[in-house]
Amino acid sequence: MQALVIAAHGSHLNPDASDPTYAHADTIRETGAFDEVREAFWKEEPHFREVIRTLESDEVFVVPLFISEGYFTEQVIPRELRLDDWDPEKWESDGTSASQATLEAEDVGKTIHYCGPVGTHDAMTDVIVQRAETATGDSDVGEGVGLSVVGHGTDRNENSAKAIEYHSDRIAERDRFDEVKALFMDEEPEVDDVTDYFESDDIVVVPLFIADGYHTQEDIPEDMGLTEDYRLGWDVPSEVDGHRIWYTGAVGTEDLMADVVLERAADAGADIGDAREAVRELAASVAKPEPNAGAGAGD
Amino acid sequence: MTVATDDLEALLDQASSGIAFDGLHVAETDGEYALETPDGERAGLDEDALRDALAANGEYVTNWRYWQETVGGAGTARRAFLRWCERAPLADAADEATSTPWTEGDDGAAALAVPERYDALRDGIDREWGQLAITARFVDADDPDGERVYDLWHVDDADADLADLEVHDDPRDARELATYDADGRYRPLKTAPTLPGGWAFTGLSGDDLVETVEFFYPATVANWHRELRGNLDVDHWLETAERQTGIYDVIDELPREAVAWMAEACCVDSQCLRRREWEYEDGDDLDVDGGDGPFPCREPCSLVVAAARKWTTLESEEERTYELELTTSEINQLTELIDAVADGRTDEIREADVYDGANRYRARYLRAKRFDDEGELEATEVDD
Numbered sequence: 001m002q003a004l005v006i007a008a009h010g011s012h013l014n015p016d017a018s019d020p021t022y023a024h025a026d027t028i029r030e031t032g033a034f035d036e037v038r039e040a041f042w043k044e045e046p047h048f049r050e051v052i053r054t055l056e057s058d059e060v061f062v063v064p065l066f067i068s069e070g071y072f073t074e075q076v077i078p079r080e081l082r083l084d085d086w087d088p089e090k091w092e093s094d095g096t097s098a099s100q101a102t103l104e105a106e107d108v109g110k111t112i113h114y115c116g117p118v119g120t121h122d123a124m125t126d127v128i129v130q131r132a133e134t135a136t137g138d139s140d141v142g143e144g145v146g147l148s149v150v151g152h153g154t155d156r157n158e159n160s161a162k163a164i165e166y167h168s169d170r171i172a173e174r175d176r177f178d179e180v181k182a183l184f185m186d187e188e189p190e191v192d193d194v195t196d197y198f199e200s201d202d203i204v205v206v207p208l209f210i211a212d213g214y215h216t217q218e219d220i221p222e223d224m225g226l227t228e229d230y231r232l233g234w235d236v237p238s239e240v241d242g243h244r245i246w247y248t249g250a251v252g253t254e255d256l257m258a259d260v261v262l263e264r265a266a267d268a269g270a271d272i273g274d275a276r277e278a279v280r281e282l283a284a285s286v287a288k289p290e291p292n293a294g295a296g297a298g299d
Numbered sequence: 300m301t302v303a304t305d306d307l308e309a310l311l312d313q314a315s316s317g318i319a320f321d322g323l324h325v326a327e328t329d330g331e332y333a334l335e336t337p338d339g340e341r342a343g344l345d346e347d348a349l350r351d352a353l354a355a356n357g358e359y360v361t362n363w364r365y366w367q368e369t370v371g372g373a374g375t376a377r378r379a380f381l382r383w384c385e386r387a388p389l390a391d392a393a394d395e396a397t398s399t400p401w402t403e404g405d406d407g408a409a410a411l412a413v414p415e416r417y418d419a420l421r422d423g424i425d426r427e428w429g430q431l432a433i434t435a436r437f438v439d440a441d442d443p444d445g446e447r448v449y450d451l452w453h454v455d456d457a458d459a460d461l462a463d464l465e466v467h468d469d470p471r472d473a474r475e476l477a478t479y480d481a482d483g484r485y486r487p488l489k490t491a492p493t494l495p496g497g498w499a500f501t502g503l504s505g506d507d508l509v510e511t512v513e514f515f516y517p518a519t520v521a522n523w524h525r526e527l528r529g530n531l532d533v534d535h536w537l538e539t540a541e542r543q544t545g546i547y548d549v550i551d552e553l554p555r556e557a558v559a560w561m562a563e564a565c566c567v568d569s570q571c572l573r574r575r576e577w578e579y580e581d582g583d584d585l586d587v588d589g590g591d592g593p594f595p596c597r598e599p600c601s602l603v604v605a606a607a608r609k610w611t612t613l614e615s616e617e618e619r620t621y622e623l624e625l626t627t628s629e630i631n632q633l634t635e636l637i638d639a640v641a642d643g644r645t646d647e648i649r650e651a652d653v654y655d656g657a658n659r660y661r662a663r664y665l666r667a668k669r670f671d672d673e674g675e676l677e678a679t680e681v682d683d
Binding site: 011012013014015022026042043044045046047049050051053054056071075076079107 | 372375376377471474478479485487488489513517518520521522525532542544545597598600601602605
């Protein structure tokens with residue numbers, strides 16, 4: 001038997017923080033690729049600490065629903081899962097290339113394949129592009145359009161910015177969008193000045209965050225000047241400095257994220273059959289682009 | 300009692316390797332079978348005679364089939380939980396665990412042997428798991444074939460008419476039901492005693508029942524099973540606190556007496572259905588009751604860890620002496636106000652009940668009288 005655990009942050013205060021985790025877990029449950037699928041959280045239940053013991057499978061694939069390699073993926077999750085022999089070196093990563101490490105969970109004697117975060121997987125690039133399609137309602141979006149991938153960024157963890165730049169570079173190489181630029185909340189170049197970095201009239205802004213919350217629904221829209229007050233919502237697109245900005249919300253809510261989770265597990269050796277195809281079809285069928293003004297903020 | 304042919308054949312397939320389950324014993328020696336149940340013993344049976352003898356003991360046969368083939372999972376928490384649901388003997392209960400609340404004779408009822416259990420399953424066997432009421436029953440009460448199904452609802456709805464409840468059959472629906480309390484507030488602690496009612500899951504399979512229960516109360520089945528087997532791994536306060544990093548790195552500085560106040564504030568039955576099994580450290584118990592909750596709490600939860608960070612900061616402040624003017628009734632009123640908030644009672648205090656010190660008008664009056672222009676309680680720090 002094989003099990004999948006999706007490890008996410010969760011929240012003590014915001015009941016919606018776990019929604020993407022549940023949604024992607026349910027999509028994967030529907031494929032039947034794993035005998036057991038569990039959500040696990042740092043701030044909700046089941047906690048990382050107790051999730052493995054709820055499984056009957058001997059082989060467990062743990063996929064962190066986090067954007068970058070850093071404090072949570074390198075320290076908190078392995079420690080709380082009791083992966084005693086864990087060392088970040090086992091990922092042999094340059095900051096965005098972690099794949100997996102095989103370890104044993106001390107409390108249950110199960111084999112744990114501890115995967116790199118979804119945010120740095122190559123398949124994430126496709127999710128960002130898909131979000132640009134759903135945000136604009138144009139499945140061919142690209143020509144004449146600029147794309148900005150926005151991340152948190154933090155001086156404390158250089159990998160935080162690396163993940164954002166990694167996907168920006170990969171999208172730029174595809175020559176699909178006229179311009180591609182990585183922007184950040186907490187470091188230069190800042191998302192506040194988004195219009196300074198683009199010549200294109202239309203700019204799609206995709207925040208590389210797992211869940212919608214304070215950053216994606218309050219900070220970023222106000223910082224970019226989409227709205228005076230996030231509670232009033234904003235238009236998609238919104239006019240800012242002569243540009244049209246297409247902004248919805250966290251990329252982590254995109255249906256195609258389930259595919260990234262599956263790929264992480266498959267890279268670590270999970271037998272997922274044709275589950276990826278099923279998920280990709282499902283994501284394509286529900287990705288009927290429908291720009292959602294304000295993306296739920298303020299309503 | 301119906302014994303389907305395939306039930307018999309399934310059992311006969313296993314008979315030669317021997318069966319010993321729930322009072323049913325079948326053994327083979329040199330092509331001859333022996334059959335034993337609590338009702339009697341037959342030996343020297345050929346295969347046809349065994350078949351006839353088993354058909355006459357249909358309850359044991361269908362019971363064997365349900366547990367060995369439908370449920371399976373020998374040694375798993377899932378199986379033990381489903382056995383507990385119908386008061387079946389729990390094979391993996393450790394001797395040393397006999398003093399826990401979860402052994403066979405818990406809540407005053409002994410484990411039931413197959414005939415008694417079969418009688419009871421016709422009407423349904425009721426169990427409580429936190430605020431969940433669980434009924435195990437036969438799919439077909441009139442002509443049971445051994446297949447069980449399970450119903451689940453809120454303990455407060457145990458006497459409700461099913462037509463008045465919102466009926467669900469997908470375990471995942473439990474996530475949504477467990478997210479908000481009756482007032483629509485977020486429940487970050489799944490084992491808070493604030494689960495709202497008004498819903499029912501009916502006719503669940505055993506697997507679906509366990510999945511549903513685990514969505515309401517994550518990991519409770521696994522930890523109950525560990526406690527049952529006497530191998531619950533408790534992480535005490537200091538171990539948990541010292542393990543923390545980042546913004547929670549500081550919590551191991553929380554004074555021991557503050558840990559006790561914290562446990563008294565958070566880890567009691569009125570706030571959480573889990574029974575605190577962790578102490579300050581191994582061999583150093585907190586002098587606070589851990590509660591009588593049904594499931595063990597094996598380490599401080601993430602809410603306690605997060606709150607401990609705040610209390611660590613607050614406890615780092617020095618105590619000072621203040622002078623302020625209050626009447627006797629006013630200082631008593633402060634007690635009433637703190638009690639009302641701590642007991643979550645403020646919503647219950649009636650608008651015009653000015654006899655309650657935590658009444659809104661009483662509080663506003665005290666504020667009008669005793670707060671200064673800055674909106675703070677008029678108090679003067681006294682120099683030593």
